[in-house]
Amino acid sequence: MNSGNTEPGVQFLLSLIDPGDAAAVRERLGIGVPVPVDDEQAGWRLDRLGAPRAVLLWMLERDDPDTNRVVFHRDRVDDALKRDILRGLPFGSAAGPLPVRVNCGLQWCSHREPHIPASGRGLIGGLREARTMGAARVAARAVSRPDWAAVAEADRAEPLPGFARWALGERIDCPPELRAQFGSHPKFVNRLRNAGIVEPRDYVERGRPPRDVLAVLHFGTQLFPHRVGEAAAVLAPSVRSELGTNLDAWAVLARLLRTFAGTVPELVATCGAIARGE
Structure with missing residues (x-):
């Protein structure tokens, strides 16, 4: 994975952990920081994401x-x-x-x-x-x-x-x-x-697929940050406990995100379990 085609969903989840830990994960995954887009481009991305x-x-x-x-x-x-x-x-x-x-x-x-x-x-x-x-x-x-x-x-x-x-x-x-x-x-x-x-909680807990849900939230950080904050509050505890500083768990996430058909909470829990060998 390179910075030119970084998964917006990974970037959103990385925003929920400590910036220093996020930098270590980006280095492991070979990705850069999010590339800024203007509001019109962000709106277009939301359209494409459904x-x-x-x-x-x-x-x-x-x-x-x-x-x-x-x-x-x-x-x-x-x-x-x-x-x-x-x-x-x-x-x-x-x-x-x-x-x-x-x-x-x-x-x-x-x-x-x-x-x-x-x-x-x-x-x-x-x-x-x-x-x-x-x-x-x-x-x-x-x-x-x-x-x-x-x-x-x-x-x-x-x-x-x-x-x-x-x-x-x-x-x-x-x-x-x-x-x-x-x-x-x-x-x-x-x-x-x-x-x-x-509502943001319902969207995070029930929306599918996770790749699109998380990408919507990523672009929403500039177009509706107050509502993204509600979604982040729902996700942050599990992201920190299941992924946190575990680089292997983040590597699993990067592989599964493109095809995982469940919900975002299910994805996070699955990645944590796989990394722990469960």
Whole structure:
């Protein structure tokens, strides 16, 4: 393995141990330190890795205009998110409005606010009259960041139809407390997971394959570091205990990472066991 094709996943795991120990591992594996990439390149890498849709929200939560520009030009960003980005609405804790910097310098890029039709019955009325998944998704597109409180209140007063709840829950910016209000039926939870709505802990513990999960976290260190910190807190204890300063365990990891089909915790535990001869 050389520094030109270093596994981003190995680099991420190395960031969880002491820098001096990480340097010894890099020497053993024949790899260098991570090669910096700009934010646009990191966003492109996340696309290629099939990162869950939730990473788009994790990026927006930074309330950083330059990061918002990277999100705005991702293929998976729907019109509702683009509208709120163009309005300078914060997705994190910033007061807003945020500066808007979405110009990518290409003539074919449209920076106009997308047209999102509203129901003649109003926002809540449109959600209540949705009787198909398609109609519910159309109605859910009309919800903007300031509208979520009203949606939650309407659902408490009289539960919204199931299709509307599903469509709203699949919006990556649906507040977690509103999703919890919608319920925790396994079918609903699985639908959200399949739609790429995950939390960092769930992604680390259940995501597959490990090579892609760890690479997403590696590039996330610059695009959503606050969320990567949550993932690192989950992984760090096992990485330090199973791999730590054991150079043989890291060598096993470098070999297995490309093809291992389990989860990240399973990979780390397997490498530690093999190195110990278990």
